[in-house]
Amino acid sequence: MHYHGGYYMLSGRSMGDPLERVAKLASESAVVIFSISSCCMCHAVKRLFCGMGVSPTVYELDQHPVGKEIERALMRLMGSSQAVPVVFVGGKLIGSMDRVMGSHINGTLVPLLKEAGALWL
Secondary structure, three states, X not given: OEEEOOOOEEOOEEOOOHHHHHHXXXXXXXXXXXXXXXXXXXXXXXXXXXXXXXXXXXXXXXXXXXXXXXXXXXXXXHOOOOOOOEEEEOOEEEEOHHHHHXXXXXXXXXXXXXXXXXXXX
């Protein structure tokens, strides 16, 4: 897993709109997980991907200088009061833990991971 806690910069200045920041971060790696380090559901989703041989990029929002802004943007995006975990594959929003697990169980997650270049088998 690749963990990021640093302030995200674009062209030497911070990105203004948190939803724009989320979209940019989500598109930079094959699998991106927005997480909070103490969240058990976040831990479970990270373990799922690692167990499949996927190395996700993880943004721990509680350790990120603008993590609260990103968390509020994710809550708006998800239409939920629970912001994390939120998973993107190939820059596309998969969703929270229930959507990821549903995709895994119904067999649609692996093809998405292969298409995004996160899984080769």
